[in-house]
Each structure stands twice: as structure tokens, then as C-alpha cells.
Amino acid sequence: MTEHRHRLREFEALRALVTTGTTIGSARRLGISQSAVSRSLAQLEARVGRALFVRSSGRIEPTAEALRLNERLDPIFETLAEIEGADWAAPEDEPLRLIVPPTLAHHFIISRVARFLKQHPNRRVQLEIQSTDVLVAGIVDLRYDLGITSGMIERTGVRLLPWRRSQIVCAMPVGHPFEAKTMIEPQDLDGVEMVEFLRRLGTRANTEKLFARAGITPKTIAETATNMAALELVREGLGVTLINPFPLLTSDFPGVSVRPFNAPIHYQTSFVLPANRPVSEAARQFMRFVKLFTPNDRFSEPV
Structure with missing residues (x-):
């Protein structure tokens, strides 16, 4: 092992102190003495050439450098935990x-x-x-x-951390004339009865900009705050709605038909x-x- 190679124990002490905020808690978590925790951290700070923790109101707070280093260590300890079949970072009973x-x-x-x-x-x-x-x-x-x-x-x-991407769709009650279309265009909605979202929501702001650019004015019948409420109102025949299809429409929603909507509105x-x-x-x-x-x-x- 070379002189400048960071030792695993030093990184364990760093992560334990970031998590617990005290050397006592770190020592308990690692099963070593407080002096061993302090010694490991001092060695790590000497190796990286900067302070990693500051004392504040009886606790030891990580610096921005410590947090960045800890984040870069995530994949290493995640792999070790999977190999060992144990959760080193937190007790199993911690919810x-x-x-x-x-x-x-x-x-x-x-x-x-x-x-x-x-x-x-x-x-x-x-x-x-x-x-x-x-x-x-x-x-x-x-x-x-x-x-x-x-x-x-x-x-x-x-x-x-985005993990799923979807595009806006048009949902309508079964039997609606729009079922004959393969794609709904913004111009199709002019004067059409709609269930819309409340103006405080981002989706409503996006659709209103779209309507303004297209020069159209749908007929708003009802406004709601949730996707589920919008689809229930559509199923009752109160009009169509523009909605994020994930996850409600990834399986059949009885009484509702769905068509793609030609607009660059995406959800993550x-x-x-x-x-x-x-x-x-x-x-x-x-x-x-x-x-x-x-x-x-x-x-x-x-x-």
C-alpha cells in the first residue's frame, strides 16, 4: 500500500460523522473508540490538505468539501454493502x-x-x-x-434525480368525437369542453401558453388539482383533459380513451x-x- 492511499477506515469515519454529527455516535456506529474516530479524521484531513469538519453548537458539522467527498464515496460503499449483504450506514431498524x-x-x-x-x-x-x-x-x-x-x-x-419521462396526452370519455382521431392538435380544442387544472399548478400554465400561441379558447367546465379527479370528471362526460399519463394511464382506465396530443409538453x-x-x-x-x-x-x- 502506498503512503498516500486513502484508507478505508478513514472514509468510514468520515461517513459516520457526516451521518451522526458526533464522534460518540460515529464510534458507536463503527464499533471503535472516539479517539480512533478522531485519529482517522485527522489523518484524512492531513491527506487531503484541508479541514473537513467544523464545530458548531456542540455538534461537528461537515464542510462543503466533506459533503462532496462523501457523495463521491457513495458508489464504493454501496458496492461494499451489496457484497457483504449488510447496511453499514444505518441500522436496519431505522425507517x-x-x-x-x-x-x-x-x-x-x-x-x-x-x-x-x-x-x-x-x-x-x-x-x-x-x-x-x-x-x-x-x-x-x-x-x-x-x-x-x-x-x-x-x-x-x-x-x-429524474427516472421517468412522459409526454402530455388528451383523455376523453368513451364515445367522444375525438376518438376518431389518431392525434389531437391544439386547434382541435377551440371551444371544446375541458376539465382543466388549477392555475397555481405548472401544467395549467403550460397549457395556457400553448392555447395563447395557437389563438384558441377551450370551454372550461371544471378545474381540479389532481390527475385522478380530472380523469373521474372526464369519465362522467364533462369534457376532455390534457394530462400526464404516468402512472394513471399506463394501464386501462375504464370509461376513458386516450390519444396523443401534439404539443412539446413533457413531464419528468x-x-x-x-x-x-x-x-x-x-x-x-x-x-x-x-x-x-x-x-x-x-x-x-x-x-
Whole structure:
């Protein structure tokens, strides 16, 4: 081993301290003494030539350099954990705090959570079902480890990992005249009865820009905040709607027909993580599981 090769124990001490915030907690997690943790960190700081932690209010806070180094170590320790069949970074009984909006929760994620827990009986999940606004605030405040949403997010403090991409479609009740078309054009919607989304949502802003450019004015019958409510209103015959097809329309939705809509409006379903905190092993494990057990469909594709 060369003199300048970073030792695994030093990296373990770094990750433990980033996670726990104290040398006592790090020592317990690694099963070594506090002095051994401090010694490993001092050696690592000497090797990289910069301070990696600062003391603040009784805790030891990682610097930006420490967080970047820790993130680069993720693949190494993920591989080691898979090889050893153990979760080194967190106790098995530490729950994954997951937050998901209603549509994704009830029509996609809940079944994946159930399957995940059956395959990983030592894991626990705390599942919160809230709007995307609440999801983002909770991730920023570190009340949740992982979020999943198709919402259009522009907010500091969170990191998005897109994993599914879909394009807007036009949904209509069975028997609607649009069923005769293979593709719905924006001009087709002029004067047509529509179920639209509330103006505070990103989807509504995008469709209104599209209508303005095309010089058309649909007839808004109802407005709602969720994809499920929009489709239920369409099924009741209140008009058509423009909607993200993933995941609600990836399988048959009785009483509703779907046609492609010719517009450059796309959606990304993303994992949402805190911007400056290490990703827990449970969160990484669940993200891998969701990607693996998302079947192919006609409306979405992996990113």
C-alpha cells in the first residue's frame, strides 16, 4: 500500500460523522473508540490538505468539501454493502421516511412499498401522502429522506434525480368525437369542453401558453388539482383533459380513451432528495428497487 492511499477506515469515519454529527455516535456506529474516530479524521484531513469538519453548537458539522467527498464515496460503499449483504450506514431498524403525492402513492408507490418490504423484511418505511408543495418543504427541512413526484419543482435545497419521462396526452370519455382521431392538435380544442387544472399548478400554465400561441379558447367546465379527479370528471362526460399519463394511464382506465396530443409538453417523474445531505442506504435501495420494478408502458420511458 502506498503512503498516500486513502484508507478505508478513514472514509468510514468520515461517513459516520457526516451521518451522526458526533464522534460518540460515529464510534458507536463503527464499533471503535472516539479517539480512533478522531485519529482517522485527522489523518484524512492531513491527506487531503484541508479541514473537513467544523464545530458548531456542540455538534461537528461537515464542510462543503466533506459533503462532496462523501457523495463521491457513495458508489464504493454501496458496492461494499451489496457484497457483504449488510447496511453499514444505518441500522436496519431505522425507517425510510418517504413522502409521495396522492396520485403516485395510491396508483403506483404503495404497491412497490409493499413488495419492497416483503423482499426486505428488516426494513421499515414511514409513508407520508401529501401534495408536492408539502413534499418539497419536508425534504428541505430534512423531515423526510426521499420524495417522489411528477411535479414541476424549482426550489433550492432539493436535488432531483429524474427516472421517468412522459409526454402530455388528451383523455376523453368513451364515445367522444375525438376518438376518431389518431392525434389531437391544439386547434382541435377551440371551444371544446375541458376539465382543466388549477392555475397555481405548472401544467395549467403550460397549457395556457400553448392555447395563447395557437389563438384558441377551450370551454372550461371544471378545474381540479389532481390527475385522478380530472380523469373521474372526464369519465362522467364533462369534457376532455390534457394530462400526464404516468402512472394513471399506463394501464386501462375504464370509461376513458386516450390519444396523443401534439404539443412539446413533457413531464419528468423524479426522486427528490435533500441537496446537501448524504443519501441514506435505505433511500438508495428503494430507488434501485422502484427503477427495477417499473414495467415498460406506452406512455413513459426511463430517463
